[in-house]
Amino acid sequence: RFLMPPPGAAPPFMQFFPWPGRGALADLLRARCDAYVETVRRDLVSHLFGDMDRLVVLADLLSALHQGRAAFADAPAALAAASGALRWGRSWTDWLAALARMELPPRAIGRVAFVATKADHVAARQRGNLAALMRRLTSVPEAASAAFAAASVRCTEDVVETLGGRPVSAVRGRIIGEARPARSYPGEVPDAPPDAAFWQHRFLALPDFEPLRPPEDGRGGVPQLGLDSLLAFLLADIL
Structure with missing residues (x-):
């Protein structure tokens, strides 16, 4: 402005x-x-x-975890501020304020999805932890909200590699600036706000991947991760 x-x-x-x-x-x-x-x-x-009653709140928790304790410390405060700004219900004060402005009060929020982005950057076994971490950082009515780990444009594929004779969950994608796809072992994602021991070591690595290319026949659409379950939650009660 x-x-x-x-x-x-x-x-x-x-x-x-x-x-x-x-x-x-x-x-x-x-x-x-x-x-x-x-x-x-x-x-x-x-x-x-004002008339929207379904919302999606996005947060890049993975980058915050990767950048360190100071960066991650901002995440709970930002999510709390976002949650506090939502219209969970309409009280009599909302009606009085709207009448004073000669308006109708805005619609209350029906459902909100808190989404941890870049879920495709970590292995499949860690995405449940990522969604659980998001849930721990948001305190809103359970029936009206849910936590997800998703990627609107997928950049990697899930693979299983063998390290030291044991299977290890990993991802594979094309890192920006490189010609060939590379395998990545991103590390562990905590399912709760991490303790001091987490910050003493580099438990998480996040390469910058290019988006996957859509199928050549054009029938599959843009590759994504987790959007189906996200939309199902937001629209389940009105479909």
């Missing part, structure tokens, strides 16, 4: 910036920021998304 403002003269509340101090300037900037947020809520969010 700041780099590409709407046509016409910019309203005064568009002119604000972060300010750590206190006083009249800080109060003015805070008021303008609040006015901007309310305008976006009224004219954009409520207008475009």
